[in-house]
Amino acid sequence: MTLQSSDVRxxxxxxxxxxLADSGLDPAAVPDDLxxxxxxxxxxxxxxxLIAGVExxxxxxxxxxxxxxxxxxVLGTFASFVAIEVQAARGG
Amino acid sequence: xRPLYAGFMRGVERFGSRPALEAAGRTLTYAELGEQAGAIAxxxxxxxxxxxxxxxxxxxxxxxxxxxxxGALMAARGYVPLxxxxxxxxxxxxxxxxxxxxxxxxxxxxxxxxxxxAGLEGxxxxxxxxxxxxxxxxxxxxxHRVLGAGDLAPATAWTAxxxxxxxxxxxxxxxxxxxxxxxxxxxxxxxxxxxxxxxxRYAPAxxxxxxxxxxxxxxxxxxxxxxxxxxxxxxxxxxxRTLIKPGRWIREAQLTQWFSVPSTxxxxxxxxxxxxxxxxxxxxxxxxGERFPLDVAxxxxxxxxxxxxxxxxxxxxTTVVCSQHVFDPITSPPLxxxxxxxxxxxxxxxxxxxxxxxxxxxxxxxxxxxxxxxPQVSRGYIGDPERTARSFVVPPGRNAVHYRxxxxxxxxxxxxxxxxxxxxxxxxQVFGERIELGEVEDxxxxxxxxxxxxxxxxxxGPAGPTGVEGFVGSEQIDVDELRAKxxxxxxxxxxxRRIHALAELPRNANGKIDxxxxxxxxxxxx
Numbered sequence: 001m002t003l004q005s006s007d008v009r010x011x012x013x014x015x016x017x018x019x020l021a022d023s024g025l026d027p028a029a030v031p032d033d034l035x036x037x038x039x040x041x042x043x044x045x046x047x048x049x050l051i052a053g054v055e056x057x058x059x060x061x062x063x064x065x066x067x068x069x070x071x072x073x074v075l076g077t078f079a080s081f082v083a084i085e086v087q088a089a090r091g092g
Numbered sequence: 093x094r095p096l097y098a099g100f101m102r103g104v105e106r107f108g109s110r111p112a113l114e115a116a117g118r119t120l121t122y123a124e125l126g127e128q129a130g131a132i133a134x135x136x137x138x139x140x141x142x143x144x145x146x147x148x149x150x151x152x153x154x155x156x157x158x159x160x161x162x163g164a165l166m167a168a169r170g171y172v173p174l175x176x177x178x179x180x181x182x183x184x185x186x187x188x189x190x191x192x193x194x195x196x197x198x199x200x201x202x203x204x205x206x207x208x209x210a211g212l213e214g215x216x217x218x219x220x221x222x223x224x225x226x227x228x229x230x231x232x233x234x235x236h237r238v239l240g241a242g243d244l245a246p247a248t249a250w251t252a253x254x255x256x257x258x259x260x261x262x263x264x265x266x267x268x269x270x271x272x273x274x275x276x277x278x279x280x281x282x283x284x285x286x287x288x289x290x291x292x293r294y295a296p297a298x299x300x301x302x303x304x305x306x307x308x309x310x311x312x313x314x315x316x317x318x319x320x321x322x323x324x325x326x327x328x329x330x331x332x333r334t335l336i337k338p339g340r341w342i343r344e345a346q347l348t349q350w351f352s353v354p355s356t357x358x359x360x361x362x363x364x365x366x367x368x369x370x371x372x373x374x375x376x377x378x379x380x381g382e383r384f385p386l387d388v389a390x391x392x393x394x395x396x397x398x399x400x401x402x403x404x405x406x407x408x409x410t411t412v413v414c415s416q417h418v419f420d421p422i423t424s425p426p427l428x429x430x431x432x433x434x435x436x437x438x439x440x441x442x443x444x445x446x447x448x449x450x451x452x453x454x455x456x457x458x459x460x461x462x463x464x465x466x467p468q469v470s471r472g473y474i475g476d477p478e479r480t481a482r483s484f485v486v487p488p489g490r491n492a493v494h495y496r497x498x499x500x501x502x503x504x505x506x507x508x509x510x511x512x513x514x515x516x517x518x519x520x521q522v523f524g525e526r527i528e529l530g531e532v533e534d535x536x537x538x539x540x541x542x543x544x545x546x547x548x549x550x551x552x553g554p555a556g557p558t559g560v561e562g563f564v565g566s567e568q569i570d571v572d573e574l575r576a577k578x579x580x581x582x583x584x585x586x587x588x589r590r591i592h593a594l595a596e597l598p599r600n601a602n603g604k605i606d607x608x609x610x611x612x613x614x615x616x617x618x
Contacts, residue, residue, distance in 0.1 A: 043585075065339065069335075070333065
């Protein structure tokens, strides 16, 4: 089964449900270009938690070295990067 | 005494066309930044009464921030950094406490000024050098005087003032246990001593490129600014986002000097940014402000193999850094305790003494509270003689004021290093930011109306606690609403990540709320 970036996106939104609500954002309606840092949804520590969660959920270790700082905090960019990395790690 | 502005002015005179600052997407030469700082200084000299001798700098990662700091010093004033990312209420209280009559602000920070100044007494002189419409700003600040770029005195009008060694260089606020932040008063003589020792140690030169990653309200920035300027080096100030993942920026900006909290390195390693040989241009890296784990130090040294790596230590009250440990991959590991690097040897000229409860020195190898004496001991807390008297003491048998750090430290054996063991009181550090748990508890108490509250540092990461958790002794509290209230009164990193409403808080034998038991419960349920 191919992992889509929308799958990653769904996981991210689910794990950030609480901070999203704190920031007054509706998970069903957030755009792909939402910057989680600028919107105050996560801080730098939150990013580490998110990454740890993503790796555990999808069962892979991801090297984020090549990703721009922007890619780390913008929802859509983050989701597609993770999807590609997970797919590559699974050998597909 | 050589004035603090002399280092920067040497850069202006001898290296005018070299870069002084990269910030907000712009590069300013020493001549350009000197022009801006000179105009601010000349205007303060012309317009602002010389007493009280402090100027607030309300600017965030823009050239105005740096020109403002330098301009204040060139006008023989100390600077008080204010930060628009802090709650407005806290900024107002800081301004009220220091009572300065002049404010240098950048455009984005100026947006908050009407709210910050509301309710404060006295007219302020507001310098807004990069504001596109100073008249509109003035209209929103009735009763105050606003000067835009066109209203400033020319830099040529500046006359170099004498500066008294005891005059303040800056006031930086640290977290206070009663809910009021404490403003540490650092003098020109304090900072002169520190800057001179560091310039000797690191020999900054005009081709050096310093990271400027720390907020002006955090005193590592004092190293960045003043040591870079002593060497006519370039200060490289990234955006907040770049700092989340700074690896590429370190390479592209070709940084040679780095100073941050260890958590930054922990983050970078997690993100795959500490691969061997990643940062060949770094010639000196320093980490301080929290515990520095050995495994992170080893990874950093591999990533920056051409440079020296140091673990440094120092409270704001003793001027940035008072001890330093040069990391050696062979000899340092056996000196670590609990996987944490030692804090090293005193900065030359400072006296570090480990004492017992009666302030008598403990035996070599024993643990006690660290007290610090010497030329970097600041003048105490502004407008707060009581807390100053508690922390700045003359120990029995000594004749000079020492600062009680509240840190538990192991006294060296023979020529070994000082080793940090823990905090004496309930002050914790999260990513280098000091947090008095008492201040968080005070806010919790006021916002909830409940007396039995607690705050603890949790969870524990490799460099200490990575967050704060709150507890209230009542099940009737709406914790979401309570957190929302706290966001209005506490700095972001001090707002508890979670608040737990319990029918009753556990207490120890003395009837005090048992924080350890609370931590155990969190551990058990995580």
